[in-house]
Amino acid sequence: MRLRTVMTHMDADGLISLALFMKHIGGARVRAYFTSPVQLRDTICRSVIGKKTLGELYIFDMAGEHRALFAAAMYDWVVWIDHHRWEPEMKLPHIEMVIDPDAMSAAAVVSKYFGVDSPLVSIANEIDTNSVKSEDAEKLRMTIGAIRWRYSGRELNSRLYSLSREIMNGDLSVLENYSELVSEYEKWVETIKQKVSKEIKVFNVGKIKVAIFETLESIPVYLVSNELENHKDAPFDLIIIMIHRLARNTPITKLEFRTHTNLNVLKIARFYGGGGHIMASGATVNDIVTIPELLRSIEILYS
Ligand SMILES: [Mn+2]
Known part of the structure; x- marks a missing residue:
């Protein structure tokens, strides 16, 4: 065998x-x-x-x-x-x-x-x-x-x-x-969608329109990206989902990058030591990543 x-x-x-x-x-x-x-x-x-x-x-x-x-x-x-x-x-x-x-x-x-x-x-x-x-x-x-x-x-x-x-x-x-499991999950998905539209933070970095969603729980990234298509400021050049968690008492930040406008998001993922595709990418950082820090990186990488 x-x-x-x-x-x-x-x-x-x-x-x-x-x-x-x-x-x-x-x-x-x-x-x-x-x-x-x-x-x-x-x-x-x-x-x-x-x-x-x-x-x-x-x-x-x-x-x-x-x-x-x-x-x-x-x-x-x-x-x-x-x-x-x-x-x-x-x-x-x-x-x-x-x-x-x-x-x-x-x-x-x-x-x-x-x-x-x-x-x-x-x-x-x-x-x-x-x-x-x-x-x-x-x-x-x-x-x-x-x-x-x-x-x-x-x-x-x-x-x-x-x-x-x-x-x-x-x-x-x-x-x-x-x-049955899926219908329970659908209810949770609805609460996440509401959370996204309420808590999303929007920034303009030069010509780049950025939407950032910070969370402590793991969530499907497409939900955020798709929900933001209906946002009043959409489309976004760069959508960032930051998931903060602790692993053995060490802070970890999981970053996911998406775009509504074909921006090369592989660039920022690589900057943070990650990878993926041109239009969908991610990175895991063994530290706390903050929004001001992200915005500075975007300024450097995309201006
Ligand atoms: Mn794949």
Whole structure:
């Protein structure tokens, strides 16, 4: 039996990438980890502890830095598929890198690489570019949002894995089973939307119109960006979501950047040590980031 481990991004694109891969291997069992670019190195390290044989590692929908690459290199064979804009810092003979920053989703790259056709690809494209039009894409986005809202840790990982398995053949009728959870989640979404329109702070930095939303709880970024489309000062060149939290008594600021006007938001994400796409990016800073500081950075980067 082939040992396959998958590390995929904890979002719709990552979940669909995993579903396509499982379809490709005929539904065979995999060890699946839902993680993030920032957590990736730790996730890889945790995944190898106590294992005599490691087998193959598949990484989907995440950019990495050289330490994550070194960690991945512990496995016997690695296929790393992504669509963020980055260049691996080194090449290793047993790590195959498939990076297409022009692809709308990692799922599209996964589908092409393994030769799996699926209606899930267009759903991933819609969700990952925040241009959801079909009912299926909306339902899947809400279901994943609801699961991430309700569960955490191992339970969250296994719920997302189950969902990925349930939809791997492209049939989304199973989403009906989540309707109760989703309707509870929808109520919470409404309160978040109200909070966004009440607490949003608007700034003009030179010619750049900036909207900043600060929060202590993790929230889906698209909600903020889409809600702000109805704001009286919209469209915004730069939308910043700042999530403050403590990790082992150390303050951490998660920054998410979006735009309504095609501003290159990858620039500011890179400035803060992060990455992503030209029109959707993020960074995690191991410190408190303040609004005046952000505004100064914007002035430097975009004037
Ligand atoms: Mn993606």
